[in-house]
Amino acid sequence: MTGRRPLVFGAFTGVGLPNHGPGLxxxxxxxxxxHNDLSAWQELARSLERARFDLLFLADAxxxxxxxxxxxxxxxxxxxxxxxxxxxxxISALAASTEQLGLAFTSATLQEHPFNLARKLSTLxxxxxxxxxxxxVTSYAENASRNFGLDxxxxxxxxxxxxEEYVEVTYRLWEDSWExxxxxxxGERRIWADPARVHPIExxxxxxxxxxxxxxxxxxxxxxxxFQAGSSEAGRAFAARHxxxxxxxxxxxxxxxxxxxxxxxxxxxxxxxxxxxxxxQGLWFVVGSTEEEARRREGELLEWVSLEGVLADLSGKLGIxxxxxxxxxxxxxxxxxxxQGIVESLRASRPDGGGTFRDxxxxxxxxxxxGTPEQIADELERWRAAGIDGINVMDVPAHGAFHDFAEHVxxxxxxxxxxxxxxxxxTLREKLFGRGPRLPETHPARAGARSRREVVA
Amino acid sequence: MSDDRIRLHALRQSTVGHTAIxxxxxxxxxxxxxxxxxxxxxxxxxxxxxxFDALFVADALGPLEVYEGRVDAALRxxxxxxxxxxxxxxxxxAAATEHLGFAVTVSSTYERPYQFARKMTTLDHxxxxxxxxxxVTSALDSAAxxxxxxxxxxHDERYVIAEEFMEVVYKLWEGSWExxxxxxxVAAGVFADPARVHPIAxxxxxxxxxxxxxxxxxAQRTPVLYQAGTSPAGKAFAARHxxxxxxxxxxxxxxxxxxxxxRARAAAAGRDPASLKFLSIVxxxxxxxxxxxxxxxxxxxxxxxxxxxxxxxxxxxHIDLSQxxxxxxxxxxxTDGIRGMVEVFTRMDPTRTWTPRAIAEFVGVGGGGPVxxxxxxxxxxxxxxxxxxxxVDGFNVADPVPPVTLRDFVDLVVPELQRRGRVWTExxxxxxxxxxxxxxxxxxxxxxxxxxxxxxxxxx
Numbered sequence: 001m002t003g004r005r006p007l008v009f010g011a012f013t014g015v016g017l018p019n020h021g022p023g024l025x026x027x028x029x030x031x032x033x034x035h036n037d038l039s040a041w042q043e044l045a046r047s048l049e050r051a052r053f054d055l056l057f058l059a060d061a062x063x064x065x066x067x068x069x070x071x072x073x074x075x076x077x078x079x080x081x082x083x084x085x086x087x088x089x090x091i092s093a094l095a096a097s098t099e100q101l102g103l104a105f106t107s108a109t110l111q112e113h114p115f116n117l118a119r120k121l122s123t124l125x126x127x128x129x130x131x132x133x134x135x136x137v138t139s140y141a142e143n144a145s146r147n148f149g150l151d152x153x154x155x156x157x158x159x160x161x162x163x164e165e166y167v168e169v170t171y172r173l174w175e176d177s178w179e180x181x182x183x184x185x186x187g188e189r190r191i192w193a194d195p196a197r198v199h200p201i202e203x204x205x206x207x208x209x210x211x212x213x214x215x216x217x218x219x220x221x222x223x224x225x226x227f228q229a230g231s232s233e234a235g236r237a238f239a240a241r242h243x244x245x246x247x248x249x250x251x252x253x254x255x256x257x258x259x260x261x262x263x264x265x266x267x268x269x270x271x272x273x274x275x276x277x278x279x280x281q282g283l284w285f286v287v288g289s290t291e292e293e294a295r296r297r298e299g300e301l302l303e304w305v306s307l308e309g310v311l312a313d314l315s316g317k318l319g320i321x322x323x324x325x326x327x328x329x330x331x332x333x334x335x336x337x338x339x340q341g342i343v344e345s346l347r348a349s350r351p352d353g354g355g356t357f358r359d360x361x362x363x364x365x366x367x368x369x370x371g372t373p374e375q376i377a378d379e380l381e382r383w384r385a386a387g388i389d390g391i392n393v394m395d396v397p398a399h400g401a402f403h404d405f406a407e408h409v410x411x412x413x414x415x416x417x418x419x420x421x422x423x424x425x426x427t428l429r430e431k432l433f434g435r436g437p438r439l440p441e442t443h444p445a446r447a448g449a450r451s452r453r454e455v456v457a
Numbered sequence: 458m459s460d461d462r463i464r465l466h467a468l469r470q471s472t473v474g475h476t477a478i479x480x481x482x483x484x485x486x487x488x489x490x491x492x493x494x495x496x497x498x499x500x501x502x503x504x505x506x507x508x509f510d511a512l513f514v515a516d517a518l519g520p521l522e523v524y525e526g527r528v529d530a531a532l533r534x535x536x537x538x539x540x541x542x543x544x545x546x547x548x549x550x551a552a553a554t555e556h557l558g559f560a561v562t563v564s565s566t567y568e569r570p571y572q573f574a575r576k577m578t579t580l581d582h583x584x585x586x587x588x589x590x591x592x593v594t595s596a597l598d599s600a601a602x603x604x605x606x607x608x609x610x611x612h613d614e615r616y617v618i619a620e621e622f623m624e625v626v627y628k629l630w631e632g633s634w635e636x637x638x639x640x641x642x643v644a645a646g647v648f649a650d651p652a653r654v655h656p657i658a659x660x661x662x663x664x665x666x667x668x669x670x671x672x673x674x675x676a677q678r679t680p681v682l683y684q685a686g687t688s689p690a691g692k693a694f695a696a697r698h699x700x701x702x703x704x705x706x707x708x709x710x711x712x713x714x715x716x717x718x719x720r721a722r723a724a725a726a727g728r729d730p731a732s733l734k735f736l737s738i739v740x741x742x743x744x745x746x747x748x749x750x751x752x753x754x755x756x757x758x759x760x761x762x763x764x765x766x767x768x769x770x771x772x773x774x775h776i777d778l779s780q781x782x783x784x785x786x787x788x789x790x791x792t793d794g795i796r797g798m799v800e801v802f803t804r805m806d807p808t809r810t811w812t813p814r815a816i817a818e819f820v821g822v823g824g825g826g827p828v829x830x831x832x833x834x835x836x837x838x839x840x841x842x843x844x845x846x847x848x849v850d851g852f853n854v855a856d857p858v859p860p861v862t863l864r865d866f867v868d869l870v871v872p873e874l875q876r877r878g879r880v881w882t883e884x885x886x887x888x889x890x891x892x893x894x895x896x897x898x899x900x901x902x903x904x905x906x907x908x909x910x911x912x913x914x915x916x917x
Binding site for chain 2: 015082084089113148185187198213217
């Protein structure tokens with residue numbers, strides 16, 4: 001195992017109450033939860049950097065779940081993704097209080113015009129000196145669509161088609177608009193930037209018309225580090241084309257292995273290298289000094305879980321009201337309008353078709369590792385052997401999870417070479433891939449720019 | 458006690474060239490550091506030391522390309538291009554300060570009200586009630602083309618859409634969550650009470666937003682609202698919505714006309730006209746004595762770019778000044794640009810005509826506003842006289858050689874004004890709105906239209 005890179009570690013939360021484990025926000029071990037308090041966020045970022053986490057990932061959704069029992073009451077009672085603040089405006093404060101930590105957040109293709117989003121991410125890439133990442137999602141919540149003026153949720157595959165055009169617009173703004181040497185800052189000749197090296201993009205597509213040029217000048221990474229989390233058929237195809245970091249929550253290492261192999265194969269077929277993509281498995285941890293202690297804590301934690309909250313959360317994600325559903329019913333060929341990937345993940349680990357609704361409901365809760373730090377390290381070795389490159393540590397229960405992990409698990413992981421002792425230099429992309437600050441030439445954003453240049457020439 | 462203290466905002470844009478074009482070439486200028494977070498933190502700390510009410514960060518969503526019909530002149534002088542997103546510096550500056558407010562321009566034309574309301578609430582949480590919004594409707598064709606329109610929406614239509622935008626965000630900020638909706642009841646396991654969180658059910662001509670606000674209520678709920686429009690539609694809009702009004706004329710009598718007009722309209726709309734605070738752009742070049750200050754001003758002037766100034770004003774007014782004879786006076790024409798700006802240089806002052814050359818020379822360092830040059834006492838006299846003649850409540854202080862101009866102002870002018878009892882020596886109140894309307898008034902006043910959307914408490 002010597003010579004292998006350590007795993008990548010992300011801290012997985014959102015700018016509201018904890019993202020995972022409904023009900024656990026009030027557990028005594030949850031730690032301080034003040035999602036509206038800037039200093040609490042800065043302190044979290046600093047503590048993650050001290051523990052050498054690679055990145056803080058702020059998930060986001062711009063809708064509230066109102067599927068369960070046809071209302072959003074349970075969502076509000078259990079604070080499931082609600083209240084939910086905007087992550088993008090928090091990043092600069094976190095950048096000012098850290099030097100190395102990667103800062104990634106979700107922005108749905110629904111919520112911002114691509115011209116605005118591209119500008120925001122370039123701005124943040126400047127302010128973080130190249131530490132920003134974007135998790136690309138197509139919003140799956142019916143309710144979100146309606147708040148953005150649509151009549152309802154668009155078809156799943158249609159959403160991905162639109163997302164393709166969306167990222168194409170952002171790529172062209174980031175990669176094609178300003179040449180590297182466009183900014184001259186030549187006081188003698190009175191020229192800030194050379195107009196001949198700043199180009200409009202003149203994108204005219206099915207959904208977007210964007211003339212350009214891009215408003216900010218090129219940032220250290222140009223294109224921010226790209227994350228994606230789709231596990232459905234369309235989602236995997238999208239990840240294979242675009243993602244540099246893939247978030248997944250597989251049910252077990254075997255399911256992860258199938259998923260990783262499939263997406264890497266598709267990426268290679270699309271002209272990328274297999275190691276252009278890193279796969280991060282979401283897990284949460286219950287640690288004890290002995291296995292018994294860990295099991296006891298696990299039992300206590302699970303008692304705090306709001307089962308109705310879990311059902312409301314999953315109903316919202318799937319777009320199916322799970323109230324009154326027979327939990328031991330097999331899934332069969334269940335098709336959902338919402339997050340198909342959850343269903344696909346279950347099928348990947350139950351190729352015999354034995355998955356039930358109960359398995360689905362327990363999905364996030366079952367993505368846990370319980371034991372002593374050594375046992376946890378053993379388990380992470382198994383995930384790594386399955387092809388996983390990193391772990392996205394989930395906020396169960398709340399931010400106290402990160403504190404526990406840093407305090408008790410990280411030292412053992414570092415000892416065994418599973419977690420980095422020091423950051424690699426440079427931008428987030430350099431830190432994670434050990435290559436340059438820009439997207440590799442094999443990525444469609446670069447390949448597209450190349451072919452466009454050739455057309456012009 | 459009537460308070461005649463002068464309100465101070467500072468004016469910046471997240472770009473190289475803003476009000477004073479070409480001055481980025483001055484050796485003292487750090488305009489190029491706008492991409493650097495530490496530069497913004499330093500600015501915020503300087504302003505807080507000077508007890509400024511707020512830093513106002515302007516914004517524009519498209520490159521300037523009216524002059525010569527292309528973007529070249531704007532790029533050569535870095536005029537608003539390249540430019541970063543101003544909303545994204547705020548949380549870092551908030552963490553570096555305790556009292557300073559932050560006013561940011563966001564165009565309602567290109568934002569979705571649902572997402573925008575959430576961003577502002579998030580910032581109001583993170584700043585603990587120190588956020589303000591300068592409401593603009595976008596005046597640039599280049600912005601329209603980047604955001605999916607053939608050209609920009611016609612001037613008056615923009616204001617009609619903006620009215621509905623305001624209605625939606627007021628409903629989200631004021632009406633969706635009751636004050637006591639978040640109960641955080643650990644024993645019962647209830648974070649928020651569903652009965653006290655209301656869908657806004659907005660069904661309008663331009664927007665449909667059925668849902669509830671995503672963020673819980675913040676200290677101010679509605680951010681402090683600013684507006685800068687001086688066209689008739691802009692003034693009517695300001696009279697209804699604005700708590701702070703930015704003015705950018707060079708002449709105090711002209712400013713007085715605008716102040717009186719907007720206050721009268723506000724009174725007609727049922728608001729206390731005194732609750733609107735007017736902030737006039739000013740550029741101050743100050744040194745220990747008048748002679749040194751004058752020399753500094755002459756030094757700055759040498760760097761002003763005439764072509765850059767014409768490019769900037771061409772875009773603001775939607776008139777390509779490169780096509781006009783530089784020595785023939787401008788005449789008023791109806792454009793889809795900033796009509797108030799066209800007025801300033803055509804018919805607002807009947808005693809004066811403006812040629813393109815005269816405009817370019819005039820706006821060199823001061824960006825079209827007054828330039829006060831001199832010792833601290835000379836400048837303080839000038840500011841007091843301006844207040845008296847114009848009836849404005851304070852100033853929006855520009856920063857042509859950032860951050861030197863602002864630092865000079867804080868180090869030299871603020872102590873002089875403090876000695877005269879004309880500015881604050883300590884901050885009062887926690888939120889930005891309290892600095893407008895007094896301690897205790899963190900929420901919009903009852904006579905403001907947003908107050909009409911407040912939630913009716915459940916079961917009461």
